[in-house]
Structure formats: C-alpha cells, structure tokens
Amino acid sequence: MKQRVIAVLNQKGGVGKTTTAYNLAFAIASMRKRVLAIDLDPQSHMAVSLGLMQNNLSGIDDVILDGAEVTSYIINQREYLDLLPAGFRLSEVEKLSIKSRQQAIIIRDALAAIKGRYDYIILDCPPMSGLLNFNALFASDEVIVPVSSDYLALHGLSQLMKTLKSTQRFMQKPMKTWIALTRFGTRRRLSREVLARVMHYFPKQVLATPIRECAPVAESPSFGLSVLEYDAQCNGAKDYRSLADDIINCRTFKA
Template identity: 45%
Template sequence: MKVIAVMNQKGGVGKTTTTLNLAHALALQGKKILMLDMDPQGHLGSCFALDTEINSGMDEVLMTDKSLNEAIINVRDNLFLVPAGARLGELETQNQGANKGYRLHTALADMKAEIAQTNAEIYDYILVDCPPASGLLAMNAILSCDEMIVPVTGDYLALQGLSRLIKVVSHIEKTLQRSTRKWFVLTRFQKQRKLANQIREKMVNYFPDQVFETAIRENVSLAESPGFSKTIFEYKPKSNGAEDYENLALDLLQQRTFH
C-alpha cells in the first residue's frame, strides 16, 4: 500500500487534475486506489459532485477520533475518496500539540492495522492531493508519504517554485534522517513551445531517472471535465488528456523516466 503525495507549493500546476485522473487511470488498470483530499478548497470532492458543506472527511480524521475507514466514499469502481471536509482549513491555525504534523501518518497506520485485522483487500496506491502551501497540511503529507509526484508547468516561475519545494522537503528529510522518492511530471505542456522543451531538458538534467516520460499536454477537456463531475476518461476518453494520463499511469507502474 504505497502512499504518494501529489505536491507543489505553486498553484495552478495541475495537482488536483493529476490526482483525479492518475487515480482513475490506475483504477482502470485494475488497481485499488484511495484518494485523500488534503486541500481545504475541497476541489477533489467537487470533481465527484460531493458537497463539502455536507460531507465531512479529512477534517474529522485529523481533528477528531474519526478513522479513515469511516470517512471513505466509493466514487467509482476500484476508486475511493476521503474528501477534505468543510473544517480542514482550521487545522492550519489550531495548536494541537507536538505531534500535529504526524496526524495523517497515525491515521494511515491505524487504517492499515484495521485492514490487517479484517483481512480486507488493501489499496494498491493512496494518492494525497496536497494544498498549494507549505503549512501543516503539507507537512502531514510529507511525513506520511512513501513517494511524491511533483507536477511542474513549462515556465521558469514553475522552476523557481520547484526549487523552493525541494529545499523545504530536503530540510525536513535531513532533520528526520529519511528520504522520499520523488517523481516529476510536466503538466500543461505545449511541445511546440521552445521554452517548455528547455524546461523539460533542465529538469531531466537536474533530476535524472525522476522525470516521467509522459508530459501532460495542454488540453481544454482536462479543465472542462470537473464541471461535469467526470474524470477525463468519462468526459472525453479519446482526448489527448485521457491518452496522457493513461500513459502516466503506466510510467508510474513501470517506472518509466528520462535518463
């Protein structure tokens, strides 16, 4: 049961789009997938037409004694979700003791123990949709994940944001004496743009064997599909977006990267 945080401090890079469509792509490959919405905006739940004012979720898991298993909603075949919940943003401002950065880690450990006791089928992947910030919610994701997927757009501001993220994560890992495998995916990619290709080349040089082969092309259907409460595979299964996220899932499963 591998926990992967989809993370970047910069907004607008496609974290939720990637979590949503990569998760469904993996589910269509026969994998059992759980998504955790750690962004107080609750966009992941909105993609499945869940009302954040009604559906509690990660807020109660992290702020009360509610277990992850109690909060899980089955949204598609092989695809499950714990929505953000209306109060998740409160966690950033509450003083909840020294272990508040480990609340997600503890909740995941408890869930694994519950699954083991009942001999239930485990999840192949848990994808965590992280907020565009470096606060307590992001810290919980960093301290809980086995791997990270970092979406990066093809512009220099994205590279600057990526540099800040890597510094923050490296500092945490050095302090805790642990290392998390990191994957990078180019999003909103326009291969006809020279700059986008230069950014990809720089990333491959900086992060050899960590940049996925598949770049997610700029595709209007990816932006439209949440408005219809559908993933790209339900909204436009023949689109570039669907093709790219299907290939990205294979990149993850087969660890296909640029060398």
C-alpha cells in the same frame, strides 16, 4: 503488493496538483488497482472533480481535529476508487501552525488503520498549509511535484526540491520524489525549455510522460468526471493513462 502512498505536492497554486491527483487516481484505479484518493485541500476540488458535490461532508478534518477513524469517512466513488473527502472544517486546520512532531504524524498514524486495504493512496495537497503538507509528507513514501510547463519557475522548484530533501532527513525516512510536467505544449518553445531544464537538474526524477495542455482536461471537473471518462481519446486522457503506467512502473523520461 506493497501499498504506495503518494503525495501530489507543490507550494505553488495552479500547477496541476488537483488535476494530476484525481486523474491519476482514476487512471490507476481503471487498471484494477485499489486506490484511495485523499483530498487535503480545504477547497475540496478533488472531490468536486470526481462528482461529489455535497458541501457539508466531514472527512480528514475530523481525523485531524478530533482523532476520528478514517474508515467511517471513506466514500466509494468508482470501481476500485475510494475517496476520503477534505471536510468542511479543513480550512480551520489550514490556519493552524505546526507546533510539534506529534501534529505532523496524525495522518500517517490514522492510515495505519487501513494498511493493506489499498494498492495506492494518493493525496492532493493544498498550496500553503504547513501542517497539512507535513502530514502528507510523513504519511507518504513518494511525492509527485507537478511542474507547469507554461511557466519558467525553476528557482521555486530547486528550492522545493531542497526542502523536500531536508524534510526527509528531519523525518528520518527516504522518500522518492518525482516531477510531472503539466500543461505541456509539444510545439511550444517554453515547454521544451522547461523540460530541458528540469532534465538537466533532476535527470532521474522526471516522469516519462509530459501531460499535454488539452481543453477536455480543464472541462471535465465541471462534469464531475475524470478526463478519461469525459473524453477517452483526447491527449489528456492518453497522457494520464500513460502517467499511471509511469508511476506503476517507476518509468522516467529519457532524453
């Protein structure tokens, strides 16, 4: 099976990047695919959400700043699920501006050392850093853009989709771009409108399962659990299992 590297990316904060990255990573791992989750956000919310509380850890920060090997920082979290933490120096990296192509391919090159070891590598991206997001894009074959369906922000989304297209030309490699609807309210008019609009503009890229707004999804991180472990029967757990299927089978929304 070919390894798939997927960045969960959106420059907007609070759209469900971290929530999607770690629940999707867990859901795919529970389907017995080997998954590595990489926490690229200096706030380390993905690690915390999976129950990793130490704040003096090193991880991808050492890889970027010192050229360290990724293998020594990978921590097993669950069956089939490993984590590469952000590391406490990643906030230093976040502040660096990007000056050369070389700085943008550090993570891509570092991942070559573990090629074939995982079926899926999922990166949780920070909202702002150019250097970290470029590194994520260079390392990835695919991007998931979470779009919060409680907020009509199609302007920012079109801009981001354009940027992702031009970045592909710059990187000289194709990259599949998916949209995942998050915080969806089945009965909420605004949510249905967001769905209709993203379908209109990006008809082939919207993943089949909108993730419904669901209290256990918001509660589970403080217990260090994925929503699938915290409340296996809730809508959020069902939706993230279904989203994992969408990703595995490249299944998009049909109007």
